[in-house]
Amino acid sequence: MTHSSIIISKSVFRNCFSRFFKFAIIFIILLLVNTGCNKRKPETPTPDIQINEQYWIRVLLLNNIQQCSIQIESHFSIKEENRVQNSKSKKDYKPLKEPVIVQIIDGQINIAKQNYPSNQIIISPKDPYIFSLNGKSYRGKVRLIAKSDANSFDVINLVPLESYIAGVAGAEMPDYWEPEALKCQAIAARTYCLFIKKRFGENRTWDLNKTAAHQVYLGMEAESPAVWQAVNETHGIVLTCRQPDGTEDIFPTYYSSACGGHTEDSENVFGDSYESLKGVPCTYCKDVAKEEIFFWPDVQFEKDEVYSRLMNRYPNLNRLGEVKEISVDKQSDFGEFSRITRVKISGPNNISEFLRAEDFRLVIDPTGKKIKSAVCTLEESETEYIFTNGRGWGHGVGICQCGVQGMARQGKSTEEILSHYYPDSKYYEIDYNK
Ligand SMILES: [Zn+2]
Helix, strand or coil, rough: HHHHHHHHEEEEHHHHHHHHHHHHHHHHHHHHHHHHHHHHHCCCCCCCCCCCCHHHEEEEEEEECEEEEEECCCCCEEEEECCCHHHHHHEEEECCCEEEEEEEEEEEEEEEEEECCEEEEEEEEEECCCECCCCCCEEEEEEEEEECCCCCCCEEEEEEHHHHHHHHHHHHHHCCHHHHHHHHHHHHHHHHHHHHHHHHHHHHCCCECCCCCCCCCCHHHHHHHHHHHHHHHCEEEEEEEEECCCCEEEECCCCCCCCCCCCHHHHHHHCCCCHHHCCCCCCCCCHHHHHHHHEEEEEEEEHHHHHHHHHHHHHHHHCCCCCEEEEEECCCCHHHHHEEEEEEECCCCCEEEEHHHHHHHHHCCCCCCCCCCCCCCCCCCCCCCEEEECCCCCCCCCCCCCHHHHHHHHHCCHHHHHHHHHHHHHCCCCCCCC
16 A cells, blocks of 8 residues: 555545534434424424314413413414404414513503403414413413403413313323323323313303313423323223213213322212212322322321411301311221211310311312321321321322323223223213314
């Protein structure tokens, strides 16, 4: 090999090497961009946007507020509802480069410094049908309703059912859990939402609250490819069971975090009775729930503090004069997994009131993070109430989410898991086009 040939081959090698690097860098950038996009926008545009109105869900995002910010990166329209007297109640707008402020001025809704006389406004983004509220992205449309005090307004997200379910399933369950567990969560959330909409939606301007009072909804923040896979693979599927009147229909598919060993009869917690909401043994959550949740540590509350919280929340307790004693009145019959279901609150003159244990627990500890469940023993010292021998987290009716993950890990199918926690329930597939 001559000296010059060595130089040539070195230069060829350098060229190849630098080309390889260029390709590698471009490949890595493409990969990152792709993965990033997948994470942010797994389903674009928003699916089912033409769906029948009865399958849109109205979610209360903010209530009684004075101000919020909205941004829409696509073209959009603003329609003033309840304003039939002229044809200019709907206007189209170009995409917003910056968020705009929505507020109440002179008793009217004001968007980007323009007043709207109607007390109800609908903002409808065009493709991909996404808006951002206070920096968080949601799908569908947004309805603003000025309150009768003319000093505040509510913000309601109108969202097609499947997109709503994605925003719930990913908020209520970690998206890295088993695909079968996520599918159970999607079916339970879908059934529960339609039940609540049907039972309570007619008499109010929204169907569900975005909090755990119903089910947690975080909009697109909760979405991921795994969540959308679970939603799409269970598209339109809900559960039905035999109703108290003998017909077959959807039912309130309650769920909670970890039952602690046995789920609870709905009748004992919420007062409604369904065949598919009977307590069942659960040996699955113990291996999934954290130790401090499955066996939660004792908590103490000062008696005076307990009494004043109860009086503040339930003014009718004033008829007792004062609270002298709290005792367990009823509990379920599941051995070591029994749940306190009713407490007796007594005054000095042998007068008593009764409270559901679940309400009692959440009045004493509104976070639900200390007294995690009613599977516990109520003891007392001279000055304190002590909640001891606690197990599990949540009300314990229906699906035990940690148990669902435990069953899924053992290879059980979505149908097997759901028919364990909701015995005698049946699949029903909704046809959204009807
Ligand atoms: Zn369980």
